[in-house]
Amino acid sequence: MSDQAQDVEFWNNQLFELHTYDKEVYMTQIMADVNDLFIIQHPVNNNNTFMPVSDGFPITVYFHDQQQGLCTFDSTLCLYKNKLAVVRPSKNAIKKAHRRRFFRVPVETELSLSAVAAAQEEAEPYGTYLTHDLSGGGLSFLCPHKLEEGELVTGELKLETSRSQKSVAFIGKILNNVKIKNKRYKISLEFTAVKEAVRSDIIRFCNFKQIELRNKLRGYSFE
Known part of the structure; x- marks a missing residue:
C-alpha cells in the first residue's frame, strides 16, 4: 500500500x-x-x-x-x-x-481539574478552566497561578460539537508553567492515564474543530 x-x-x-x-x-x-x-x-x-x-x-x-x-x-x-x-x-x-x-489544535473547551487523592481521601478540586490547545496526548490551559510541575492531577474535559456532547475523564501530569501577559500562566499538561476510547474521542473532537474552522473560513480572503 x-x-x-x-x-x-x-x-x-x-x-x-x-x-x-x-x-x-x-x-x-x-x-x-x-x-x-x-x-x-x-x-x-x-x-x-x-x-x-x-x-x-x-x-x-x-x-x-x-x-x-x-x-x-x-x-x-x-x-x-x-x-x-x-x-x-x-x-x-x-x-x-x-x-x-498527536496534533495540537487551538480550541477552547471546559476543563475541570483536581489533585490526585490519596487512599480514602477526597480529591482537592483546583477549579474549572478553558483549554488553550488540545491533542490526543495532552493540553494546555490558562491559569491565574502556577501549579507544581510534575504533579499528577485528575481531570474532565467537555467535548461539545454541533453533533454531540460528552465529558471524558483522564489523569495527567503538569509539565510546565509559562508566564504570559495579564499575570496569568499557560500550563501544559500531559495525559498519563487515559482510555484509548477516550483518546480517540479527543482526537475526533480536535479534527472536527479543524474542519469546522476551515468551513467557516472557506472563501474568506486574507489579502
Missing part, C-alpha cells in the same frame, strides 16, 4: 506543526497561498518562544487533512516580501504519517 497521500487540501488558517532537525516543534498557520509558497505566521513553540529562522531553513511539516488524516512533507522556510513562508511541496512529496502523533 502506497504511503503517498492523494488529493490533500490546503486552506487559509490551516494549522501546520513544524519540526526541525534538532527535534524542536513549533506551531503556525497558513495566512495565504502565493506563488507556490504558504505565507505563515511566525512559528511558536509550547513555551510561547518564537522559532529562530533563516532563509532556506529545512523543516518537516505535519498537518491534518480531512480525507487523508495526518500527513507530512519535507520543506524549507523562506522570506517572501518580508513575510515568512513555507515552500509548497509537490503532490508526490506529501505522505501519510503512519507513526503515532
Whole structure:
C-alpha cells in the first residue's frame, strides 16, 4: 500500500506543526497561498518562544487533512516580501504519517481539574478552566497561578460539537508553567492515564474543530 497521500487540501488558517532537525516543534498557520509558497505566521513553540529562522531553513511539516488524516512533507522556510513562508511541496512529496502523533489544535473547551487523592481521601478540586490547545496526548490551559510541575492531577474535559456532547475523564501530569501577559500562566499538561476510547474521542473532537474552522473560513480572503 502506497504511503503517498492523494488529493490533500490546503486552506487559509490551516494549522501546520513544524519540526526541525534538532527535534524542536513549533506551531503556525497558513495566512495565504502565493506563488507556490504558504505565507505563515511566525512559528511558536509550547513555551510561547518564537522559532529562530533563516532563509532556506529545512523543516518537516505535519498537518491534518480531512480525507487523508495526518500527513507530512519535507520543506524549507523562506522570506517572501518580508513575510515568512513555507515552500509548497509537490503532490508526490506529501505522505501519510503512519507513526503515532498527536496534533495540537487551538480550541477552547471546559476543563475541570483536581489533585490526585490519596487512599480514602477526597480529591482537592483546583477549579474549572478553558483549554488553550488540545491533542490526543495532552493540553494546555490558562491559569491565574502556577501549579507544581510534575504533579499528577485528575481531570474532565467537555467535548461539545454541533453533533454531540460528552465529558471524558483522564489523569495527567503538569509539565510546565509559562508566564504570559495579564499575570496569568499557560500550563501544559500531559495525559498519563487515559482510555484509548477516550483518546480517540479527543482526537475526533480536535479534527472536527479543524474542519469546522476551515468551513467557516472557506472563501474568506486574507489579502
